[in-house]
Amino acid sequence: MIDTATAITGTGVVAGLGYAPVQWVKPAPILPLGHDRLVGEALRDAEVTRWKAAVETVASRLTLRAATNSGAAAEVLGATAALATDRGLQRAAGKLMAAGSTAEAATVDSIAQFIVKFEKLGGLMAERVTDLGDIRNRVVSELLGLPEPGVPTPVAPIILLAEDLAPADTATLDPALIHGIATRLGGPTSHTAIIARQLGIPxxxxxxxxxxxxxxxxxxxxxAAGTVEVGADPEQAEAKVQADAARRAAVQSWKGPGRTQDGTAVEVLANVQDGAGARAAAKYPAAGVGLFRTELCFLSAAHEPSVAEQASIYSEVLAAFPGQKVVIRTLDAGSDKPVPFVVHPDEENPALGVRGIRLGNADPGLLERQLDGIALAAEQQGVASAKVMAPMIATVDEARDFAAACRQRRLSPGIMVEVPSAALLADAFLAEVDFMSIGTNDLTQYTMAADRMAPSLAALTDPWQPAVLRLIRLAAAAGTSAQKPVGVCGEAAADPLLACILVGLGLSSLSMAPNAVAAVGLQLESVTLEQCQQGAAAVLRCTTAREARSMARELLS
Amino acid sequence: MTTQTVVVGSPVGLHARPAAMIATAAGAYEEEILLSIEGEDEVDATSALMIMTLGADFGASVTVESENAAAVAEIAALIAKDLDS
Structure with missing residues (x-):
């Protein structure tokens, strides 16, 4: 028993309170090699029987879980169960056991054969490696009599603890039973954070x-505070959780429009990636789309869609928000986010390579055709001077060329601020374009020189880093003096507290995951513009991300 | 022995879902059904994992081979279809 309350601090990524017993994600078993031990011929059949029983147990558990889930989760679980009993795998393992392998070694080695092949094939096939590793760990644990690894399936509410969650772990998370998730690794843009945000789990x-x-x-x-407190007073904890539930209900009922308590308008917008997503986003109280990521429509297109085909895709999104703001971002593909019809060079360092606007170096026609498609969609939907922005702009020349190409087509040009140079020279950039939108995930990654995908660098890839906030201020101030709108699209805008700071810094629009819109809108309504400005000024004096966050909480919540 | 060569119609290639659907359909037949792409070893069509090892992308040519002509026709038709939508 721990008799004094201890609070463990991390990075809070989804606001909300939960109070329940904790349960750890069971780690993967230590894989037995067993190659030094050869099973005598008389006992080999027994190994096969043992192996079959273990595989069947694992598969039937997965099938059972598939039956108690629905939609994508059921499909993922069903597919994993089918892979476990795959005939090709059976044959490979059978061959190994016939030659004297133990059931455990045969499991490890047969699956390794497929892992090697899939890794060699790369791309989509390589994604199956995670599933195969998951099956292997489950079967080996079963053979060794260990608890099944992975996410537990609780019968009563729990707080889930893990090193980090893999995509396969998160397919079946049920917000009714998982009242919170805390991980030792991961950052605000890690898979765990994204899934928790989608499901609304603290x-x-x-x-x-x-x-x-x-x-x-x-x-x-x-x-919100980023803490896990063990040994808290149960009555107080329950009271806090109930108060939080009331707050969340208030979030549910927020309908907009976005404004501060004293009535300063703030555009609270949604990020979308296709027509279906835009139609779903339109059900939330978003005032429009601040970021339409076009590359995701093309991830499975083998050939570049024609101008007319592109126009019909863009039209779907424009049609979901008639008469409202929609900002379309041109293709942000790169060798880390490959689009099949674009030739991507092999790069050692793709985040710093040929991506976004830089794709035009190799194929200038690609951007021209996309702008034609956007112009056609705008014409079809009756949108005058549709807003288009380019990603990864680093020089004023790039912005000037992009703006000229847009204006030829009566489109209103803007740029993303992701590269620090765009924030540092914001005034020069704003002389060329109509608006700017700060992509905080990339701006943070490039400012802190820290890979946003690296879980161990989470403390660096934090948008509360003072250096990032100062760059945002530079861009915001340039917007104020040029009287041109500067907004934020990125995970930072989805953090209600940071959203207030961003407004205080002078930004006029915030674009985020659609389900974050209401919480941000509600928080903005609870503070005045002056409070936001005071909060921003105080935060800018901080020297660490942690200090900035707690200063903002003190002043604004 | 019947053989038929068709072009993969699923935009993701013979990946997870298409491979699983083909393996399930192939499992309904008694006779062996083999798939191959040019220059590579044949694989058992009842194993989704083996089908995936072909690495057959959208537009790739895949040959179906079996003693059962109906099986060849059914599996070839599945390969040619978009199974991922």
Whole structure:
């Protein structure tokens, strides 16, 4: 028993409170090699029987879970169950056991054969490697009599603890039972954070001291403060959770429009990636689309869509928000986000390579045709001077060329601010274009020189980093003096507290995941513009991300 | 022995879902059904994993081979279809 309350601090990524016993994601078993031990011929059939029983148990558990889930989760689980009993795998394992392998070694080695092949094939096939590793770990654990690895399937509410969650782990998370997620690794843009945000589960990542919390301990998770408190007073904890539930109900009922308590208008917008997403986003109280990522419509297109085909895709999104603001971003593909019809060079360092506007170096026609498609869609939907912005702009020349190409087609040009140079020279850029939108995920990654995908660098890839906030201020100030709108699209805008700071810095629009819109709108309504400005001024004096965050919380919540 | 060569119609190639659907359909036949792409070893069509090892992308040519002509026709038709939508 821990008798004094201890709060473990991490990075809060999804606001909300939860109070429940904790349960760890069971780690993968240590894989037995067993190659030094050859099973005698008389006992080989018994190994096969043991192997078959283990595989069947694992598959039937997955099938059972598939039956109690629906939609994508059921499909993922069903597909994993089918892979476990695949005939090709059966044959490979059977061959190994016939030659004297133990059931455990045959499991490891047969699956390794497929992993090697899939890794060699790359692309989509390589994604199956995670599934195969998951099946292997489940079967080996079963053979060794260990608990099944992976996410537990609780019968009563829990707080889920893990090193980090893999996509396969998160397919079946049920917000009714998982009242919070805390991980030792991961950052605000890690997979865990994205899934938790989608499901609305309070979430804390990068809580490095979590390892000492034992299974079953009662914990209070606070996704806004970024803490996991063990040994909290149960009555107080329950009261806090109930108050939070009331707050979340208030979020549910927020209908817009976006404004501060004293009535300063703030555009609260949604990020979307296709027509279906835009139609779903239109059900939330968003005032429009601040970022339409066009590359995701093309991920499975083998050939470049014609101008007319592109226009029909863009039209769908424009039609979902008639008469409202929609900002279309041109193709942001790169060798890390490959689009099949674009030739991507092999790059050692894709985040710093040929991506976004730089694709035009090799194929200038690609951008021209996309702008033609956007202009056609705007004409079809009756949108005058549709807003288009280019990603990865680093020089004023790039912005000037892009603006000219847009204006030829009566489109209103803007740029993304992701490269620090665009924030540093914001006034010069704004002389060329009509608006700017700050992509905080990339701006943070490039300012801090820290890979946003690297879980161990979460503390660096934090938009509360003072250096990032100062760059945002530079861009915002340039917008104010040029009287041109500067907004934010990125995970930072989805953090209600940071959203207030961004407004205080002078930004006029915030674009985020559609389900974050209401929480941000509600928070903005609870503060005045002056409070936001005071908060921004105070935060800009901070020297660490943690200090900035707690200063903002003190002044604004 | 019947053989038929068709072009992969699923935009993702013979990947997870299309491979699983083909393996399930192939499993309904008694006779062996083999798939191959030019220059590579044949694989058992009842195994989704083996089908995926072909690495057959959208537009690739895949040959179906079996003693059962109806099986060849059914599997070839599945390969040519877009199974991922």
């Amino acid at each position: 979430c804390v990542v990068a809580a490095t001291d979590l390892q000492d919390v034992p299974d079953g301990a009662m914990a209070l998770i606070d996704g």
